[in-house]
Amino acid sequence: MVDAFDEMTGADGTPRPAYAQLARWLAEVRPDVLDFRRREAEVLFRRIGITFAVYGDPDAQERLIPFDVLPRILAADEWQIVRSGLEQRVQAINHYIRDIYGRREILKAGIIPEDLVFQNPVFRPEMNGMKVPHDIYVHIAGIDIVRVDPQTFYVLEDNARTPSGVSYMLENREIMLRLFPELFARHRIAPVENYPDELLATFKSIAPANAGAEPTVVLLTPGVYNSAYYEHSFLADKLGVELVEGRDLFVRDELVYMRTTQGPKRVDVVYRRIDDDFLDPLAFRPDSALGVPGLLSAYQAGNVTLANAVGTGIADDKAVYSYMPGIIKFYLGAEPILRNVPTWRCREPEHLGYVLDHLDELVVKEVHGSGGYGMLIGPQAEKHTLAAFRAKLKSNPTNFIAQPTLALSTCPTCVEEGVAPRHVDLRPFVLTGADRVRVVPGGLTRVALRKGSLVVNSSQGGGTKDTWVLDG
Amino acid sequence: MLSRTADNLYWLARYVERAEYLARILEVSQRLTTLPLAYAGSSNEWDSALATAGCVHAFSEIYSQASEETVTDFLCFSAANPSSIRNCFEMARSNARAVRTALTVEMWDAINGTWIELKRFGNGATSRDEFMRFLRWVQENSLRFDGSAYRTMLRNDAYWFSRLGVYMERADNTARILDVKYHLLLPAHERIGGPLDYFQWAAILRSVSALTAYHWVYRESVKPWLIADLLILRDELPRSLASCYENLVLYLDHIARAYGRQGPAQRHARAIRARLENSRMEGIFQNGLHEFISEFITDNNRLGAAISEQYLT
Numbered sequence: 001m002v003d004a005f006d007e008m009t010g011a012d013g014t015p016r017p018a019y020a021q022l023a024r025w026l027a028e029v030r031p032d033v034l035d036f037r038r039r040e041a042e043v044l045f046r047r048i049g050i051t052f053a054v055y056g057d058p059d060a061q062e063r064l065i066p067f068d069v070l071p072r073i074l075a076a077d078e079w080q081i082v083r084s085g086l087e088q089r090v091q092a093i094n095h096y097i098r099d100i101y102g103r104r105e106i107l108k109a110g111i112i113p114e115d116l117v118f119q120n121p122v123f124r125p126e127m128n129g130m131k132v133p134h135d136i137y138v139h140i141a142g143i144d145i146v147r148v149d150p151q152t153f154y155v156l157e158d159n160a161r162t163p164s165g166v167s168y169m170l171e172n173r174e175i176m177l178r179l180f181p182e183l184f185a186r187h188r189i190a191p192v193e194n195y196p197d198e199l200l201a202t203f204k205s206i207a208p209a210n211a212g213a214e215p216t217v218v219l220l221t222p223g224v225y226n227s228a229y230y231e232h233s234f235l236a237d238k239l240g241v242e243l244v245e246g247r248d249l250f251v252r253d254e255l256v257y258m259r260t261t262q263g264p265k266r267v268d269v270v271y272r273r274i275d276d277d278f279l280d281p282l283a284f285r286p287d288s289a290l291g292v293p294g295l296l297s298a299y300q301a302g303n304v305t306l307a308n309a310v311g312t313g314i315a316d317d318k319a320v321y322s323y324m325p326g327i328i329k330f331y332l333g334a335e336p337i338l339r340n341v342p343t344w345r346c347r348e349p350e351h352l353g354y355v356l357d358h359l360d361e362l363v364v365k366e367v368h369g370s371g372g373y374g375m376l377i378g379p380q381a382e383k384h385t386l387a388a389f390r391a392k393l394k395s396n397p398t399n400f401i402a403q404p405t406l407a408l409s410t411c412p413t414c415v416e417e418g419v420a421p422r423h424v425d426l427r428p429f430v431l432t433g434a435d436r437v438r439v440v441p442g443g444l445t446r447v448a449l450r451k452g453s454l455v456v457n458s459s460q461g462g463g464t465k466d467t468w469v470l471d472g
Numbered sequence: 473m474l475s476r477t478a479d480n481l482y483w484l485a486r487y488v489e490r491a492e493y494l495a496r497i498l499e500v501s502q503r504l505t506t507l508p509l510a511y512a513g514s515s516n517e518w519d520s521a522l523a524t525a526g527c528v529h530a531f532s533e534i535y536s537q538a539s540e541e542t543v544t545d546f547l548c549f550s551a552a553n554p555s556s557i558r559n560c561f562e563m564a565r566s567n568a569r570a571v572r573t574a575l576t577v578e579m580w581d582a583i584n585g586t587w588i589e590l591k592r593f594g595n596g597a598t599s600r601d602e603f604m605r606f607l608r609w610v611q612e613n614s615l616r617f618d619g620s621a622y623r624t625m626l627r628n629d630a631y632w633f634s635r636l637g638v639y640m641e642r643a644d645n646t647a648r649i650l651d652v653k654y655h656l657l658l659p660a661h662e663r664i665g666g667p668l669d670y671f672q673w674a675a676i677l678r679s680v681s682a683l684t685a686y687h688w689v690y691r692e693s694v695k696p697w698l699i700a701d702l703l704i705l706r707d708e709l710p711r712s713l714a715s716c717y718e719n720l721v722l723y724l725d726h727i728a729r730a731y732g733r734q735g736p737a738q739r740h741a742r743a744i745r746a747r748l749e750n751s752r753m754e755g756i757f758q759n760g761l762h763e764f765i766s767e768f769i770t771d772n773n774r775l776g777a778a779i780s781e782q783y784l785t
Binding site: 223224233236242243244245247248258259260262 | 473475731785
């Protein structure tokens with residue numbers, strides 16, 4: 001394994017400026033104190049009930065996500081670069097989706113192959129020619145970023161559908177404030193607690209024109225069995241909006257209502273945490289009981305805003321990802337501020353050839369996969385796994401992309417043997433409203449707790465950290 | 473407030489109340505079966521437990537014989553019985569989880585703690601001792617949940633819907649006992665009455681935790697028509713039909729005032745309450761106790777439907 005860049009000690013082993021205070025504190029603090037705080041954190045999480053479900057594991061209906069008490073720290077200037085790169089990227093994504101469901105100039109210009117769009121199961125013909133409020137499709141984006149050296153941040157993945165994880169960002173900070181007041185006293189850390197306010201302001205800005213002065217926002221959840229249900233109820237609570245299921249809503253005369261104890265109440269903005277497929281059984285999967293019959297017709301009539309819009313999957317597909325630098329150049333006429341990880345598209349024969357020849361060096365991902373499921377990490381895979389994957393690749397190459405195995409940066413992390421470096425990524429959340437773009441400083445840092453592991457997903461044994469952006 | 477949230481709160485309270493009621497019925501049956509046959513009468517107490525739990529039909533689909541073993545299993549632990557104590561707590565907890573943020577921490581702790589502890593009892597009790605402890609445990613947990621709701625909830629619609637659940641369930645339960653045991657309470661019974669009936673009467677009072685209350689209210693030995701009076705008409709007894717309806721009218725009025733609108737549920741509840749207030753036991757016996765109870769059960773179900781229609785769907 002290549003040597004990874006450590007965000008605390010850098011190349012030469014001396015603490016980098018952003019981590020200077022933390023390094024000093026770590027040198028002073030007694031190991032049992034750290035261990036005590038760690039156990040305290042776990043008790044707090046358990047009491048608050050922050051859980052997530054793991055699909056296919058019946059005993060893990062409600063499981064705790066591991067939390068690491070050492071913060072991940074970004075200097076103000078580092079964050080400035082990331083932030084401007086995020087804004088640029090999300091702006092381009094919104095232009096792109098509007099174009100795909102509109103004039104399709106990017107296809108005419110030959111920048112993206114047509115079949116990648118039209119034969120993509122997440123492409124929604126229902127959206128063709130439809131005008132969405134303020135031309136915004138992706139109101140909430142979660143952009144996954146990894147770092148490989150002091151200068152280079154790569155975008156690993158765009159999440160333009162229903163990105164999750166923001167509740168951990170908020171809860172992690174709350175818990176850190178309780179457990180480490182002395183560490184906070186040594187730093188000036190940009191706050192994140194205003195995220196729900198920013199989110200609500202974003203929703204209000206995108207309400208349909210015929211909504212009242214105080215638009216009604218609801219959060220639509222698939223229900224208690226969804227892996228992110230905790231987050232849904234957490235956010236609804238913080239936003240002060242109703243947490244609704246499909247059966248709580250109905251559509252009459254192309255208007256959306258929720259069933260309340262005081263009769264039907266008009267709904268203007270739906271923050272939906274349900275996939276397109278399940279939104280409306282009349283328009284999409286007829287067997288879905290999670291959605292609201294007629295929701296799409298109300299949406300098309302402009303009487304309700306869905307956040308995010310329908311059909312945004314054509315922007316965060318892993319095959320489309322590889323075209324993102326071209327997309328940014330095409331719409332904004334600028335070079336991407338955040339780079340893409342070099343990506344081989346297995347749909348192209350010469351790329352596939354390369355991938356098959358170098359399988360043991362590459363990370364191979366499913367185009368529509370998420371959560372770290374169905375992914376191959378070449379250098380860590382057994383021989384027979386490689387062989388099996390090779391066969392899968394050959395039989396259905398369009399389903400895969402491949403990337404070099406990146407040496408993700410590491411951060412000091414509390415593990416069994418003490419404090420040790422572990423690989424991390426970062427998911428900041430970008431909010432796009434009619435009035436402006438809002439990015440709360442930082443985001444969710446995920447950490448691969450197993451030594452040497454590069455997989456940070458919570459479903460695969462990853463944990464989280466609080467993320468500090470230093471203020472000036 | 474979302475109708476579904478109100479519905480969850482209402483059913484959460486109903487299921488907890490039902491679990492407690494089942495535990496009390498079983499405790500009483502258990503006690504009667506320990507008496508010599510001459511005292512307890514020859515009727516099968518377990519049949520009657522099933523009837524008061526409203527489970528005769530569901531039971532007969534699984535078992536052929538009502539015995540201590542089959543009935544306690546069915547009413548306490550059976551997964552096949554939707555109203556077993558275990559399922560009541562399961563349902564209560566899943567209703568609670570769906571409205572987690574509408575509950576106070578204390579309520580959540582109470583119901584979630586009960587649900588976690590329930591696993592300790594596994595698939596049944598290994599001995600009579602343990603079984604009796606289980607029944608006590610059920611009642612204590614119901615009290616704890618009810619107490620946390622009473623002490624910690626804001627007095628707004630969420631609280632009122634939760635109370636409606638308690639009193640709807642309670643009225644139904646008391647009426648069901650009367651429906652099954654009414655023949656023991658007819659005045660004609662006095663003449664036949666012997667020690668046998670005393671234990672049956674005491675059992676009825678125990679199943680609504682009113683044996684001591686009876687003596688406080690009447691200061692007399694146990695008389696069947698007074699039992700009927702206590703369970704039907706006396707406001708002072710928390711589980712009497714009259715008391716349940718006093719509360720149902722009260723909480724429905726709170727809701728109507730907050731929402732600025734009266735509806736069928738309020739009118740219906742007031743009508744039933746007026747009937748209870750204007751009734752005297754002599755009249756009820758004259759027109760038939762059984763008819764009175766049957767009519768009440770129908771009316772009570774109709775109120776449940778009206779509440780559901782007006783607020784919960």
